[in-house]
Amino acid sequence: MLTTISWEPVRRACRLRHPIVRETLAELVGTMTLVFIGNSVIANNAVNAMNNEALGYGVALAISVFATGGVSGGHVNPAVTVALSLAGRCQLNRVLPFVLAQYIGGFIGAALTHGLYFDLFKKDPGRYSTLYGIFATYPELNRDFKLQNISLGGAFLDQVMGTALLMYGIMAITDKRNTNVPKGVVPLAIGVTLFGVITCSSSNTGAALNPARDFAPRVYSYIIGYKDVFKYCDHFWWVPIVACHLGAVIGALVYLLAIELHHPTGQHEDEDKAVLDVDADSAAAARSRRGHRGSAGPVRQGAARPYREPAYELSGRENRAYEVDDEPRAYSGRRGDSRSGRDRFADDYM
Known part of the structure:
Protein backbone atom coordinates (compact mmCIF):
# COMPACT_ATOMS: atom_id res chain seq x y z
CA MET A 1 0.00 0.00 0.00
CA HIS A 263 -21.59 51.95 -4.95
CA PRO A 264 -25.31 51.38 -4.15
CA THR A 265 -25.82 49.03 -1.19
CA GLY A 266 -28.86 48.16 0.90
CA GLN A 267 -30.87 51.27 1.67
CA HIS A 268 -29.00 53.20 -1.00
CA GLU A 269 -30.19 50.76 -3.67
CA ASP A 270 -33.80 51.56 -2.70
CA GLU A 271 -33.03 55.27 -2.86
CA ASP A 272 -31.49 54.91 -6.31
CA LYS A 273 -34.51 52.92 -7.47
CA ALA A 274 -36.86 55.60 -6.16
CA VAL A 275 -34.93 58.25 -8.09
CA LEU A 276 -35.25 56.19 -11.26
CA ASP A 277 -39.00 55.75 -10.65
CA VAL A 278 -39.45 59.49 -10.23
CA ASP A 279 -37.56 60.09 -13.47
CA ALA A 280 -39.77 57.53 -15.24
CA ASP A 281 -42.93 59.16 -13.88
CA SER A 282 -41.77 62.57 -15.04
CA ALA A 283 -41.14 61.22 -18.52
CA ALA A 284 -44.57 59.53 -18.50
CA ALA A 285 -46.28 62.77 -17.54
CA ALA A 286 -44.48 64.62 -20.32
CA ARG A 287 -45.56 62.02 -22.87
CA SER A 288 -49.15 62.26 -21.65
CA ARG A 289 -49.14 66.02 -22.06
CA ARG A 290 -47.93 65.60 -25.62
CA GLY A 291 -50.83 63.25 -26.33
CA HIS A 292 -48.87 60.02 -26.56
CA ARG A 293 -50.61 56.88 -25.32
CA GLY A 294 -47.72 54.47 -25.14
CA SER A 295 -46.37 52.74 -22.06
CA ALA A 296 -45.88 55.31 -19.32
CA GLY A 297 -44.32 53.49 -16.38
CA PRO A 298 -45.48 53.61 -12.75
CA VAL A 299 -48.40 55.84 -11.77
CA ARG A 300 -47.75 58.72 -9.41
CA GLN A 301 -50.28 60.96 -7.76
CA GLY A 302 -50.66 64.15 -9.75
CA ALA A 303 -49.29 62.67 -13.00
CA ALA A 304 -51.81 63.03 -15.82
CA ARG A 305 -52.37 59.81 -17.75
CA PRO A 306 -55.05 58.66 -20.18
CA TYR A 307 -57.29 55.76 -19.22
CA ARG A 308 -55.93 52.36 -20.25
CA GLU A 309 -57.17 48.82 -19.95
CA PRO A 310 -57.22 46.26 -18.54
CA ALA A 311 -55.71 46.74 -15.05
CA TYR A 312 -53.60 49.01 -12.86
CA GLU A 313 -51.41 48.27 -9.90
CA LEU A 314 -51.41 51.51 -7.94
CA SER A 315 -49.63 52.58 -4.79
CA GLY A 316 -51.33 55.90 -4.12
CA ARG A 317 -52.70 57.32 -0.91
CA GLU A 318 -54.50 54.09 0.03
CA ASN A 319 -51.54 51.85 -0.91
CA ARG A 320 -54.09 49.31 -2.22
CA ALA A 321 -54.36 47.59 -5.59
CA TYR A 322 -57.57 47.57 -7.51
CA GLU A 323 -58.75 46.91 -11.04
CA VAL A 324 -60.38 49.21 -13.59
CA ASP A 325 -62.69 47.79 -16.21
CA ASP A 326 -65.85 48.69 -18.06
CA GLU A 327 -68.16 47.15 -15.47
CA PRO A 328 -68.99 49.18 -12.35
CA ARG A 329 -67.29 47.64 -9.34
CA ALA A 330 -67.61 48.69 -5.73
CA TYR A 331 -64.39 50.00 -4.23
CA SER A 332 -63.80 48.88 -0.68
CA GLY A 333 -60.87 51.19 0.08
CA ARG A 334 -63.08 53.55 2.06
CA ARG A 335 -66.18 52.73 4.07
CA GLY A 336 -69.36 53.86 2.37
CA ASP A 337 -67.64 54.63 -0.93
CA SER A 338 -69.39 52.71 -3.71
CA ARG A 339 -67.85 54.47 -6.67
CA SER A 340 -66.56 52.29 -9.46
CA GLY A 341 -62.88 51.74 -9.96
CA ARG A 342 -62.92 53.98 -13.01
CA ASP A 343 -64.54 56.84 -11.07
CA ARG A 344 -62.10 56.49 -8.18
CA PHE A 345 -59.16 56.48 -10.58
CA ALA A 346 -60.53 59.54 -12.44
CA ASP A 347 -61.17 61.50 -9.27
CA ASP A 348 -57.89 60.73 -7.53
CA TYR A 349 -55.29 60.60 -10.35
CA MET A 350 -56.65 62.49 -13.37
Missing part, protein backbone atom coordinates in the same frame (compact mmCIF):
# COMPACT_ATOMS: atom_id res chain seq x y z
CA LEU A 2 1.37 3.39 -1.04
CA THR A 3 1.85 5.90 1.71
CA THR A 4 2.79 9.56 1.82
CA ILE A 5 4.82 11.58 4.27
CA SER A 6 2.54 13.28 6.77
CA TRP A 7 3.39 16.75 8.02
CA GLU A 8 0.43 16.85 10.36
CA PRO A 9 2.48 16.35 13.57
CA VAL A 10 4.84 19.14 12.50
CA ARG A 11 1.91 21.39 11.64
CA ARG A 12 0.31 20.84 15.03
CA ALA A 13 3.59 21.58 16.79
CA CYS A 14 4.70 24.60 14.78
CA ARG A 15 1.52 26.28 13.64
CA LEU A 16 1.26 29.94 14.64
CA ARG A 17 -2.11 30.34 16.30
CA HIS A 18 -2.17 34.09 16.84
CA PRO A 19 -3.55 35.67 13.65
CA ILE A 20 -1.41 38.83 13.80
CA VAL A 21 1.79 36.81 14.21
CA ARG A 22 0.80 34.51 11.36
CA GLU A 23 -0.09 37.39 9.04
CA THR A 24 3.04 39.35 9.97
CA LEU A 25 5.23 36.39 9.07
CA ALA A 26 3.43 36.16 5.74
CA GLU A 27 4.20 39.84 5.04
CA LEU A 28 7.87 39.28 5.90
CA VAL A 29 8.15 36.28 3.58
CA GLY A 30 6.16 37.99 0.83
CA THR A 31 8.30 41.13 0.83
CA MET A 32 11.45 39.01 0.97
CA THR A 33 10.23 37.15 -2.13
CA LEU A 34 9.40 40.38 -3.93
CA VAL A 35 12.80 41.99 -3.30
CA PHE A 36 14.78 38.81 -3.90
CA ILE A 37 13.25 38.14 -7.31
CA GLY A 38 13.07 41.78 -8.37
CA ASN A 39 16.62 42.71 -7.39
CA SER A 40 17.96 39.48 -8.82
CA VAL A 41 16.43 40.45 -12.17
CA ILE A 42 18.32 43.75 -11.97
CA ALA A 43 21.54 41.91 -11.07
CA ASN A 44 21.01 39.58 -14.00
CA ASN A 45 20.69 42.59 -16.30
CA ALA A 46 24.02 43.86 -14.98
CA VAL A 47 25.58 40.70 -16.41
CA ASN A 48 23.43 40.23 -19.51
CA ALA A 49 21.56 43.38 -20.46
CA MET A 50 17.94 42.37 -21.13
CA ASN A 51 16.05 45.45 -19.88
CA ASN A 52 13.27 43.45 -18.26
CA GLU A 53 13.17 44.98 -14.77
CA ALA A 54 9.52 45.99 -15.12
CA LEU A 55 8.43 42.48 -16.10
CA GLY A 56 10.63 40.93 -13.42
CA TYR A 57 9.17 43.05 -10.63
CA GLY A 58 5.64 42.53 -11.95
CA VAL A 59 6.07 38.75 -11.83
CA ALA A 60 7.78 39.02 -8.41
CA LEU A 61 4.81 40.91 -7.01
CA ALA A 62 2.34 38.42 -8.48
CA ILE A 63 4.22 35.49 -6.90
CA SER A 64 4.36 37.29 -3.54
CA VAL A 65 0.63 38.01 -3.55
CA PHE A 66 -0.16 34.44 -4.64
CA ALA A 67 1.87 33.18 -1.68
CA THR A 68 0.58 35.52 1.02
CA GLY A 69 -2.72 36.98 -0.22
CA GLY A 70 -4.82 34.34 1.50
CA VAL A 71 -3.05 34.88 4.82
CA SER A 72 -2.38 38.59 5.25
CA GLY A 73 -3.76 40.13 2.08
CA GLY A 74 -0.36 40.26 0.38
CA HIS A 75 0.43 43.94 0.94
CA VAL A 76 4.25 43.49 0.80
CA ASN A 77 4.53 47.29 0.76
CA PRO A 78 4.39 49.64 3.78
CA ALA A 79 2.76 52.37 1.71
CA VAL A 80 -0.01 49.98 0.66
CA THR A 81 -0.58 48.85 4.25
CA VAL A 82 -0.90 52.42 5.55
CA ALA A 83 -3.17 53.46 2.68
CA LEU A 84 -5.44 50.41 3.12
CA SER A 85 -5.76 51.14 6.83
CA LEU A 86 -6.86 54.72 6.09
CA ALA A 87 -9.36 53.37 3.54
CA GLY A 88 -10.82 50.99 6.13
CA ARG A 89 -9.56 47.81 4.51
CA CYS A 90 -6.84 46.92 7.03
CA GLN A 91 -7.20 46.78 10.81
CA LEU A 92 -5.11 49.39 12.58
CA ASN A 93 -3.50 46.86 14.92
CA ARG A 94 -1.91 45.23 11.83
CA VAL A 95 -0.17 48.34 10.52
CA LEU A 96 2.91 48.50 12.75
CA PRO A 97 3.79 44.76 12.72
CA PHE A 98 3.15 44.55 8.97
CA VAL A 99 5.37 47.55 8.21
CA LEU A 100 8.22 46.29 10.38
CA ALA A 101 7.97 42.83 8.83
CA GLN A 102 8.04 44.30 5.32
CA TYR A 103 11.24 46.24 5.99
CA ILE A 104 12.87 43.16 7.51
CA GLY A 105 11.73 41.08 4.57
CA GLY A 106 13.21 43.60 2.14
CA PHE A 107 16.54 43.43 3.96
CA ILE A 108 16.58 39.62 3.83
CA GLY A 109 15.62 39.69 0.16
CA ALA A 110 18.59 41.95 -0.57
CA ALA A 111 20.88 39.55 1.30
CA LEU A 112 19.57 36.64 -0.79
CA THR A 113 20.27 38.58 -3.98
CA HIS A 114 23.79 39.24 -2.74
CA GLY A 115 24.25 35.55 -2.08
CA LEU A 116 22.89 34.56 -5.50
CA TYR A 117 25.30 36.94 -7.27
CA PHE A 118 28.15 36.73 -4.77
CA ASP A 119 30.77 36.17 -7.48
CA LEU A 120 29.60 39.28 -9.31
CA PHE A 121 30.14 41.43 -6.23
CA LYS A 122 33.56 39.81 -5.66
CA LYS A 123 34.69 41.55 -8.84
CA ASP A 124 34.16 44.88 -7.08
CA PRO A 125 36.09 44.52 -3.80
CA GLY A 126 36.55 48.27 -3.43
CA ARG A 127 32.85 48.92 -4.00
CA TYR A 128 33.58 51.51 -6.70
CA SER A 129 31.30 50.19 -9.45
CA THR A 130 27.63 50.93 -10.01
CA LEU A 131 26.50 47.58 -8.61
CA TYR A 132 24.94 49.46 -5.71
CA GLY A 133 22.09 50.15 -8.16
CA ILE A 134 21.06 46.50 -7.89
CA PHE A 135 19.73 47.07 -4.38
CA ALA A 136 17.95 50.45 -4.50
CA THR A 137 16.67 53.02 -6.97
CA TYR A 138 18.54 56.10 -8.17
CA PRO A 139 17.77 58.77 -10.75
CA GLU A 140 20.29 59.20 -13.55
CA LEU A 141 23.58 60.61 -12.22
CA ASN A 142 26.28 62.79 -13.66
CA ARG A 143 29.99 62.28 -12.99
CA ASP A 144 29.69 64.03 -9.63
CA PHE A 145 26.88 61.67 -8.56
CA LYS A 146 24.39 64.53 -8.74
CA LEU A 147 20.94 64.51 -10.33
CA GLN A 148 21.27 64.88 -14.09
CA ASN A 149 17.93 64.83 -15.93
CA ILE A 150 15.47 65.47 -13.12
CA SER A 151 15.29 67.72 -10.08
CA LEU A 152 14.73 66.49 -6.56
CA GLY A 153 11.24 67.98 -6.65
CA GLY A 154 10.55 66.24 -9.95
CA ALA A 155 11.76 62.96 -8.48
CA PHE A 156 9.45 63.44 -5.51
CA LEU A 157 6.48 64.11 -7.79
CA ASP A 158 7.37 61.08 -9.90
CA GLN A 159 7.20 58.79 -6.88
CA VAL A 160 3.97 60.35 -5.61
CA MET A 161 2.22 59.93 -8.95
CA GLY A 162 3.58 56.46 -9.63
CA THR A 163 2.61 55.07 -6.23
CA ALA A 164 -0.79 56.78 -6.42
CA LEU A 165 -1.45 55.05 -9.73
CA LEU A 166 -0.34 51.70 -8.32
CA MET A 167 -2.56 52.11 -5.27
CA TYR A 168 -5.49 53.24 -7.41
CA GLY A 169 -5.17 50.04 -9.42
CA ILE A 170 -4.94 47.87 -6.31
CA MET A 171 -8.08 49.48 -4.85
CA ALA A 172 -10.00 48.85 -8.07
CA ILE A 173 -8.82 45.26 -8.50
CA THR A 174 -9.70 44.31 -4.91
CA ASP A 175 -13.07 46.12 -4.86
CA LYS A 176 -15.62 43.27 -4.92
CA ARG A 177 -18.49 45.65 -5.68
CA ASN A 178 -16.83 46.87 -8.87
CA THR A 179 -15.81 44.35 -11.55
CA ASN A 180 -15.39 41.62 -8.89
CA VAL A 181 -12.09 40.24 -10.20
CA PRO A 182 -11.90 36.47 -9.47
CA LYS A 183 -9.76 35.72 -6.44
CA GLY A 184 -7.27 33.64 -8.39
CA VAL A 185 -6.71 36.42 -10.93
CA VAL A 186 -6.09 39.23 -8.40
CA PRO A 187 -2.31 38.59 -8.00
CA LEU A 188 -1.81 38.57 -11.77
CA ALA A 189 -3.83 41.77 -12.16
CA ILE A 190 -1.80 43.54 -9.47
CA GLY A 191 1.45 42.33 -11.05
CA VAL A 192 0.34 43.69 -14.43
CA THR A 193 -0.50 47.00 -12.77
CA LEU A 194 3.00 47.24 -11.30
CA PHE A 195 4.48 46.33 -14.69
CA GLY A 196 2.56 49.17 -16.32
CA VAL A 197 3.54 51.75 -13.71
CA ILE A 198 7.24 50.83 -13.83
CA THR A 199 7.19 50.85 -17.62
CA CYS A 200 5.77 54.37 -17.76
CA SER A 201 8.03 56.03 -15.17
CA SER A 202 11.18 54.03 -14.43
CA SER A 203 13.46 56.30 -16.48
CA ASN A 204 12.90 59.16 -14.01
CA THR A 205 13.88 57.62 -10.68
CA GLY A 206 13.93 53.85 -11.11
CA ALA A 207 10.32 53.51 -9.90
CA ALA A 208 10.73 52.28 -6.33
CA LEU A 209 6.98 52.56 -5.51
CA ASN A 210 7.67 50.66 -2.30
CA PRO A 211 9.67 51.97 0.70
CA ALA A 212 10.56 48.47 1.87
CA ARG A 213 11.85 47.56 -1.59
CA ASP A 214 14.13 50.63 -1.62
CA PHE A 215 15.20 51.60 1.90
CA ALA A 216 15.91 48.16 3.37
CA PRO A 217 18.10 47.01 0.44
CA ARG A 218 19.81 50.42 0.50
CA VAL A 219 20.76 49.80 4.12
CA TYR A 220 22.08 46.37 3.14
CA SER A 221 24.20 47.86 0.34
CA TYR A 222 25.65 50.33 2.85
CA ILE A 223 26.53 47.47 5.20
CA ILE A 224 28.42 45.55 2.51
CA GLY A 225 30.57 48.53 1.64
CA TYR A 226 28.76 51.03 -0.59
CA LYS A 227 29.18 53.94 1.82
CA ASP A 228 27.77 56.74 -0.33
CA VAL A 229 24.33 55.31 -1.12
CA PHE A 230 22.69 57.85 1.21
CA LYS A 231 24.55 60.77 -0.41
CA TYR A 232 24.01 60.05 -4.09
CA CYS A 233 21.54 62.14 -6.10
CA ASP A 234 21.42 65.01 -3.60
CA HIS A 235 20.43 62.69 -0.74
CA PHE A 236 17.64 61.10 -2.76
CA TRP A 237 17.24 58.21 -0.29
CA TRP A 238 14.34 59.79 1.66
CA VAL A 239 12.19 60.44 -1.42
CA PRO A 240 10.94 56.84 -1.95
CA ILE A 241 9.96 56.69 1.73
CA VAL A 242 7.96 59.91 2.05
CA ALA A 243 6.70 60.22 -1.53
CA CYS A 244 5.54 56.59 -1.76
CA HIS A 245 3.52 56.84 1.44
CA LEU A 246 1.96 60.11 0.31
CA GLY A 247 1.20 58.77 -3.16
CA ALA A 248 -0.42 55.59 -1.85
CA VAL A 249 -2.72 57.58 0.43
CA ILE A 250 -3.68 59.87 -2.46
CA GLY A 251 -4.39 56.93 -4.77
CA ALA A 252 -6.53 55.18 -2.17
CA LEU A 253 -8.51 58.33 -1.34
CA VAL A 254 -9.10 59.17 -5.00
CA TYR A 255 -10.61 55.73 -5.63
CA LEU A 256 -12.54 55.78 -2.36
CA LEU A 257 -14.06 59.24 -2.86
CA ALA A 258 -14.61 59.04 -6.61
CA ILE A 259 -15.82 55.45 -7.00
CA GLU A 260 -16.12 53.15 -3.99
CA LEU A 261 -18.30 55.35 -1.78
CA HIS A 262 -20.85 55.66 -4.58
